[in-house]
Amino acid sequence: MKNALAIIISFVLVSSSFAQSIQEKLSKEDLTHYALITNKASQEKDVQNNFHKSVSEDAEKSPVLGALLSGIVPGAGEIYSKSALKAGIFLAVEAGLWIGYATFQSKSNAQTDVYEAYANQYWSVRKYAQWIHDKVPGGEGVDPNVADLNVLRNQLNAVESQKFSHTLPSYGTQQYYELIGKYQSFVAGWSDAVNATIVYTQNYADPNYYENYNTTMQLDYSSTRQQANNYYDTSMRFVMGAILNHILSAADAVWSISMFNKKIGVKTGMRMEKRYGGVLMQPYSLPTANISVQF
Numbered sequence: 455m456k457n458a459l460a461i462i463i464s465f466v467l468v469s470s471s472f473a474q475s476i477q478e479k480l481s482k483e484d485l486t487h488y489a490l491i492t493n494k495a496s497q498e499k500d501v502q503n504n505f506h507k508s509v510s511e512d513a514e515k516s517p518v519l520g521a522l523l524s525g526i527v528p529g530a531g532e533i534y535s536k537s538a539l540k541a542g543i544f545l546a547v548e549a550g551l552w553i554g555y556a557t558f559q560s561k562s563n564a565q566t567d568v569y570e571a572y573a574n575q576y577w578s579v580r581k582y583a584q585w586i587h588d589k590v591p592g593g594e595g596v597d598p599n600v601a602d603l604n605v606l607r608n609q610l611n612a613v614e615s616q617k618f619s620h621t622l623p624s625y626g627t628q629q630y631y632e633l634i635g636k637y638q639s640f641v642a643g644w645s646d647a648v649n650a651t652i653v654y655t656q657n658y659a660d661p662n663y664y665e666n667y668n669t670t671m672q673l674d675y676s677s678t679r680q681q682a683n684n685y686y687d688t689s690m691r692f693v694m695g696a697i698l699n700h701i702l703s704a705a706d707a708v709w710s711i712s713m714f715n716k717k718i719g720v721k722t723g724m725r726m727e728k729r730y731g732g733v734l735m736q737p738y739s740l741p742t743a744n745i746s747v748q749f
Contacts, residue, residue, distance in 0.1 A: 514715045520707035528699050531707025535714050544703040551696040558689035565682035569675060570631055576671050577634050579603060579610075579622070582643030586613055589642075589654045614639070617654075635675045644671045 515535060524531030528548045532541035583598040583606055596609045607622055614621040618639040623629035634640045642649050646669045653667075 515711045517708040517711045520711045521704040524703035524707040525700055528703035531703060532710055535707060535710040537710045540706060540710065544699065544706070547699050548696060551692045551699060555689050555692035555696070558685045558692065562682050562685035562689060565678065565685055569635075569678040569682060572675055572678060573631055573634060576645045576675070577640075577643045578645070579606060579625070579643060581645070581647070581649070582622075582640060583610055585642035585647075585649040585652060586610060588649065589652065590617055591654070592616060631679070635672060635679050638666055641667055641669060641672050644669045644675075646671045 520531035520534050522531075523534055524544070527545075529541035529544035532538070532544060580598045583596050586593040587596045587598055590613060593613050596613060597606070600606045600609070603625065607625070611621040618637075620633055620637055620639065622640070623633060634643060641647055642652050647667070651667065
């Protein structure tokens, strides 16, 4: 009986010790398994975050936005479509065109100052009024010596509106400087004009009613003024070129973005890849992102 009791007690002790050992082993495996699951979830989250960041950088772009950007600043739409080389070209062209515009505008302004100063020095409204008074029928009411030049201009306009195709504009205006060098009726006002030889005729087929007569000063003035106009016209061509550059850049931005969107066809997916590692080469799972780019 005693021997049987001893055997039973020994069996219980051995069983208890074996059970405790099994429990400790299971606890360690549970902890290891939990750590693997936690690490796997963390890795999967990191992969997803990096994946979404990568995909968002190459997401489809809006052709309308690209056209709008390039319409405002040539090359901006190309930057948006990641076409750096073309963006640089459009920006360089734009800069060159506006530099050209500023250059020829400056030349035109400087030339304008030159011909206006020339006219102020060598064209006289009183000399012109004297010719009207002496040679043009109905010009007797024009007083070349009246103190107020605006009164004199009104007197001239009254005769000019009846006899000539144009009347003298307000002093110092753009039209004033244009007409005194452009039309024959004003040639008598130049310093080198010999008023006695400028003959007014009654040729009603000609709205100016006088014989053609030119002076050296008038011709020089017309040439100087024409040069200013040429500079101005050239500056406007640069403006037209800039407008065209905006249009071309906007059209190219639409095309570039369309090509960008067609080239980037991204197919995505996530899968768990089985790996082995550790001293005992235990299996574990690694989250993996699948990205397929179609060209």
